[in-house]
Amino acid sequence: xxxxxxxxxxxxxxxxxxxxxxxxxxxxxxxxxxxxxxxxxxxxxxxxxxxxxxxxxxxxxxxxxxxxxxxxxxxxxxxxxxxxxxxxxxxxxxxxxxxxxxxxxxxxxxxxxxxxxxxxxxxxxxxxxxxxxxxxxxxxxxxxxxxxxxxxxxxxxxxxxxxxxxxxxxxxxxxx
Ligand SMILES: CCCCCCCCCCCCCCCC(=O)SCCNC(=O)CCNC(=O)[C@H](O)C(C)(C)COP(=O)(O)OP(=O)(O)OC[C@H]1O[C@@H](n2cnc3c(N)ncnc32)[C@H](O)[C@@H]1OP(=O)(O)O
Numbered sequence: 001x002x003x004x005x006x007x008x009x010x011x012x013x014x015x016x017x018x019x020x021x022x023x024x025x026x027x028x029x030x031x032x033x034x035x036x037x038x039x040x041x042x043x044x045x046x047x048x049x050x051x052x053x054x055x056x057x058x059x060x061x062x063x064x065x066x067x068x069x070x071x072x073x074x075x076x077x078x079x080x081x082x083x084x085x086x087x088x089x090x091x092x093x094x095x096x097x098x099x100x101x102x103x104x105x106x107x108x109x110x111x112x113x114x115x116x117x118x119x120x121x122x123x124x125x126x127x128x129x130x131x132x133x134x135x136x137x138x139x140x141x142x143x144x145x146x147x148x149x150x151x152x153x154x155x156x157x158x159x160x161x162x163x164x165x166x167x168x169x170x171x172x173x174x175x176x
Contacts, residue, residue, distance in 0.1 A: 003127035007136045010049040010080040010090075010129070014041040018072045029068040034094065037076055038062070038110055042090035045078040046114035049088055050126040054114040057087060058150050062110045068096040074107075081136070082143035086123035087115045089143045111146060 014037065022033045039056055046054040068074060075095045080088045090112050097104040116126045131140040148165040151157035159166075 027070040041076040050116040052116035060111040081139040
């Protein structure tokens with residue numbers, strides 16, 4: 001029987017301080033630096049779930065709605081949402097905090113996909129991820145749809161085979 005692990009066992013929290021070298025000429029955190037931190041925190045979550053070496057297979061849309069300022073404290077939280085065979089989807093939520101004013105905002109969230117590999121880089125199966133809370137179940141339920149979308153976009157799945165994805169567009173005329 002496939003091993004099971006709770007989603008909560010993969011939870012990782014990482015704290016960073018925005019230093020001058022991390023910023024652009026407007027003294028805002030550079031997007032690439034944020035994505036680097038997201039990659040690290042989510043890779044650690046995937047490693048905690050799989051107890052394996054993991055590689056980043058894909059990164060879903062990351063948008064930058066709020067700029068993060070020099071001197072802000074950035075907190076990144078990551079958790080596996082669902083495991084498939086060798087791949088795991090990880091959800092990352094990012095908060096930016098200005099400690100002197102006490103203002104804290106959620107600045108970004110994203111989904112990264114990791115694949116567990118053996119020493120030769122070959123994909124290897126991982127434990128099943130068991131969601132418990134309402135939020136974990138919601139993310140788990142949406143993960144299959146997101147997986148199909150990213151595999152279609154990567155040219156690894158035919159749109160006609162993406163049944164879960166098709167079902168959300170399969171609107172009846174009176175819903176259009
Ligand atoms: C000794 C060392 C100790 C280290 C201890 C310290 C570590 C301290 C932590 C720091 C951690 C930093 C971590 C950074 C992580 C990188 O940045 S890694 C560098 C960037 N990434 C890479 O170089 C990956 C390059 N790509 C690959 O190696 C291969 O394409 C992959 C991803 C392994 C897939 O291989 P493949 O032969 O295509 O395998 P295949 O069997 O077809 O598919 C395997 C799975 O990949 C999924 N997949 C493939 N492509 C995609 C895609 N585009 N989108 C979604 N899923 C995909 C498939 O759906 C499949 O999923 P399952 O159905 O099995 O669940």
